[in-house]
Amino acid sequence: MALRRLLLREMRRMKRQSLYGFCMVAAPLFCLFFFTSLMRDGLPEQLPIGIVDEDHSSVSRSIARNLNSFSQLEVERQYPGVHEARKAMQRGEIYGFYLLPEGLAREAVGGRRPTVSFYMNYSYLIVGSLLYRDMRTMSELASASVGLQSLLARGATEQQAMALLQPIVIETHPIHNPWLNYAVYLCNMLIPGVFGLLITMMTVYAVGGEIKDGTAREWLKTGQRSISLSLLGKLLPHTLVYFLVGFLIDFYLYVWLHYPCHGGWGGMLLNTMLFILACQGLGVVMIAVVPALRLALSWASLWGVVAFSISGFSFPLMAMHPTLQAVAQLFPLRHYFLIYVNHALNGNAPVYVWPNYLALLAFALLPLCFLSRLKRELIYMRYVQ
Amino acid sequence: MRRPDLKIRTALHDMLYVWWEETKLSVRDQGMLIFFYLFPLVYPLLYAFIYNEETVHEVPAVALDESCSAESREFLRRVDGTSVVRFVAHAADMEEARRVLREQGAYGIVRVPSSFASDLARGRQTRVFLYCDMSGLLYYKSLLMAATDVSLEMNADIRIAAARNSNEEQDRTTAAPIAYRDVALFNPTAGFAAFLIPAVLALIMQQILLLGVGLSAGTARETNRFRDFIPLTRHHRSVLPLVFGKALCYFLITLAASAYVLCVVPLLFRLNRLGEPSDLLFFVVPYLLACIFFSMTCSVFVKRRENCMPVFVFSSLPLLFISGISWPSTAIPEGWRWISWLFPSTFGINGFVRISSMGAGLGDVSAEFRALWIQTGVYFLTACAVYRRQIFLARFHMRRRHQLLRSRLMLRARKK
Missing domain, CATH: 1.10.357 (Tetracycline Repressor; domain 2)
Structure with missing residues (x-):
């Protein structure tokens, strides 16, 4: 009661x-x-990034095109130099950018090992981590595609070439959250x-x-x-x-x-x-x-x-x-x-x-x-x- | 008819009176004392302690070597050798590995399949399997990075061995025709504190204002007659001196607090401080003003002192996420983005992070800067409007009471 x-x-x-x-x-x-x-969306998509293409060659253009094919990236625009791209980052227009230096195609074909760089901003940690993953994969692919062409030119089959370029592949299985x-x-x-x-x-x-x-x-x-x-x-x-x-x-x-x-x-x-x-x-x-x-x-x-x-x-x-x-x-x-x-x-x-x-x-x-x-x-x- | 200069002087006097009363209250009232002074002092330090380590080291993992070859041992040894992963056990099969994962608190399994060495010997591509616990994304990231790094390293070694180059330069070219490097701008260690803390610090400024001003309003309602928002004194009669007087009090308190929270705390944390102090100051002024008038507008709805606490504390989390620091603003649905523009914190957090952690100048955050001034203007008007109404209500209640008492008196007189 x-x-x-x-x-x-x-x-x-x-x-x-x-x-x-x-x-x-x-x-x-x-x-x-x-x-x-x-x-x-589960994963943020179409994160805006920039490209600084100082090379203007077919190789650099194909890298830029490939970057856009990642569903998580969206190449917002091209910047003439690192300084401008950095400024755009500070203005919050892009989360990161990819630098293709001058002479990239020439040196790559000539076996002189040019270096591409990608810049990301870990002030936005989740975005930064996603960019890192995609831009790194892209760099590997770029490197591999140059290597692949020279191997194919020497008469290797594609399978053989891939085995030589990337003998060990990491396959991830996120347990129980498969789409990350x-x-x-x-x-x-x-x-x-x-x-x-x-x-x-x-x-x-x-x-x-x-x-x-x-x-x-x-x-x-x-x-x-x-x-x-x-x-x-x-x-x-x-x-x-x-x-x-x-x-x-x-x-x-x-x-x-x-x-x-x-x-x-x-x-x-x-x-x-x-x-x-x-x-x-x-x-x-x-x-x-x-x-x-x-x-x-x-x-x-x-x-x-x-x-x-x-x-x-x-x-x-x-x-x-x-x-x-x-x-x-x-x-x-x-x-x-x-x-x-x-x-x-x-x-x-x-x-x-x-x-x-x-x-x-x-x-x-x-x-x-x-x-x-x-x-x-x-x-x-x-x-x- | 009063002279205009006298009017101004009265207004100024009223304003200073309101300011002084409010400042006294902020020290005397325990709740306001906590949120205006103690909270900004202690809370950032607590966060400093929690996120002290910044990054994850030595994530415990299980090694599962099905190949049992020199190559597989080499691979696992190299993964173990990185600073981010540590093998706590070597399992014999998948079942055992999963059991270790469950029972010993490991966060991932690195499985080298039985065909590993033979594939490599025959020049076929082979795979290493990585199973990650998804309870923490940082574990996943560490494991994936360690395994990828090691695989790239070994790939290069294998290519070099296969190419039988004559010199080291050729070796390097074989390893990777195009080299790459990653540059982490503005937060070089990719630390968790450097990412989260600046945003939290900026948000704290708005939340202490919401709580402090809300508590003050609640106190006013509980102590004033007729549970009104505005006390019935001759200093609380016109809107502008009242709004300005209170705002001045809050502004001075939070300006001091923000000097500590936004300048001293990052120093203690050893966070990036790339921005110019003058830019920061110029940016903080409209942020604080927008927050103050926003809080004053909201405070009218606080009917009891303590009611504001659950509501405003709860709002912190959605506000942090809607600001676009954690979840990128480009991925936030359009509708939510519009709603986020209602709150000063959205612009305040973004502007502060960009100035302080990324070294942006005032010109680079002009969009946020302008938005904050617009908010200041709009919320100033709404604050005036609600205060005006409250003054009217207070007078109305007083007059009604007065009439009631007078009619009673008259009634009594008539009876006599």
């Missing part, structure tokens, strides 16, 4: 403030739509990251709001002075809403958009649900430790934003300082990430990441250790401004 009163009370609170609807439903779904549509799709790589973590950030903040907000508004005692009274019952009544409606949003996210990513999920999307659903509970648990702990709403919210926002960096999906945790590797365990997103990699990308059995499942569960249960402290703060409300 008390639980029903608590649930009704919480639902009234959620209805009264539009912030709840915005942060719990609208914002996560917006992110889902935003990130997936922003990167709908950046959207898959980024969206899979950015969306849960934002979701987790919002869950933690809104949990802090929901509990801390009671302290701030001075309604904490009335809340406890509705819950028959039992802190665990009151918390349950408060957070249960939130949890249900989050589960629904989490379900929509997973459904959209793995069923609608067919993002790779080799262990079945039911497993990801479980991961998402555990993650939601972990974030809620973390939020309760934050407000219990720091019972001033704005401070707890600052803490939650810092935690949520740092999680993106420290979870190790953009820059690997392995390369970070050992202290940070330990600290990273305190972020639910890190555990979510490892489970996601194990389950969705690699399709392995959950047993390989059981500590991470346990960690998420521990986050969800952590508030139990802080119940008496939270109750004290709720009753005495020492931090009301």
Whole structure:
């Protein structure tokens, strides 16, 4: 009976403030739509680059033509010199350029080994890496085509010539993300990251709001002075809403958009649900430790934003300082990430990441250790401004 | 009728009063204190610590040698010898290699097939297979680069051996008729920090303004009568002194913060600082102004102090991605690009990165520079408009209350 009163009370609170609807439903779904549509191509295509052709020969022209045939590159225009191309880069017109020096054709045929150069800009790391790959392949091809012609001229078959030009070929098999799709790589973590950030903040907000508004005692009274019952009544409606949003996210990513999920999307659903509970648990702990709403919210926002960096999906945790590797365990997103990699990308059995499942569960249960402290703060409300 | 010079003097006085009140509030209010002063001070340092290493070394991988020949051992030895890859195990078959991948946290498998040595001996093209874990793109990049480098090296050696040249010069030509070199401009080590940090620093300036100004607005609503945005004092009566006074306060605070965030922090990080400091200053002024008026416009919608925090913190991530630093702007769908032009951060991030990391001059970022001034103008007008309305609302509430009290008094008098 008390639980029903608590649930009704919480639902009234959620209805009264539009912030709840915005942060719990609208914002996560917006992110889902935003990130997936922003990167709908998977890989950025037609990146503008420049060419500095100082040679003006048939060889240099064929290299320029071949560069354009890469779907990821788009030769924006020719520049008379390196200086102009560099300026264009600073103006943001092109991401890189290819330099074909004077005398290229003559020296190549004469066996004097000319050098071509490609310039890329790692201030845009993703773009720079893609350019590097394509421009390097192009350079290899250019070199090979000159070599091929001279070998063919000497009477070798094309197969023999290729074997001599490139005896060893590297064949890559990216495991389970075969198209090297950046959207898959980024969206899979950015969306849960934002979701987790919002869950933690809104949990802090929901509990801390009671302290701030001075309604904490009335809340406890509705819950028959039992802190665990009151918390349950408060957070249960939130949890249900989050589960629904989490379900929509997973459904959209793995069923609608067919993002790779080799262990079945039911497993990801479980991961998402555990993650939601972990974030809620973390939020309760934050407000219990720091019972001033704005401070707890600052803490939650810092935690949520740092999680993106420290979870190790953009820059690997392995390369970070050992202290940070330990600290990273305190972020639910890190555990979510490892489970996601194990389950969705690699399709392995959950047993390989059981500590991470346990960690998420521990986050969800952590508030139990802080119940008496939270109750004290709720009753005495020492931090009301 | 008041004299015009007196009017100006009152306006100036009002402006300074508003400025002083707001500055006092920014130090007294814990939330504003955190976001205006503490956050810009500490947050960049935290990022410095996280991305300290910049690049990935010694990615653990598994070697799978099915050829068991001198050539295959040579290949694997050379891959192991690079600074980016380290073999943690040598597997006997694919099953074992996959198991090591799962259990020991390796990130890739380099498999040399059984036909490797015989293919090479017969002059046939052969393949080396690379299996990469895709949990981190940097792992993939490192593994691919190491394997490609080694294969190119060995290819050249094989060609030289086959050509039986008479001198070294011929050897080099055989190795590659056209040589090439790659030049990484502006971020020579291709470091992660040099890529991400400048963009984050520029974004931070807008976000602390949104949060700080939003908190100030929330505080105002909670302390003022009738939960109004504008307090009822004689200094808060006209729009321009009010808007200018607040903007001045925010501008001075964030100018100091940006000197630290945009100049001192890159120094601590040892990031590229190719730009002229004067260019940077000239660029930062419209960026800050655009952010300030943008924040002031947004702040009207903040009804409670803390409400602005989840909303503005959440916006950081979409804003970072829509700016075109991580995901190239040429690949961003048209509709999103238009939306991105609403936010000062889009132009601020691009301009700052180009000036600071790429050494562009003010002329090279003229498009961004102009856009920021336009935003400053537009958001100034919207800020004035919303403030005007809020002043009107505050007066309206006061007058209604006044009428209510008066009618009550009259009622009571009549009863007597």
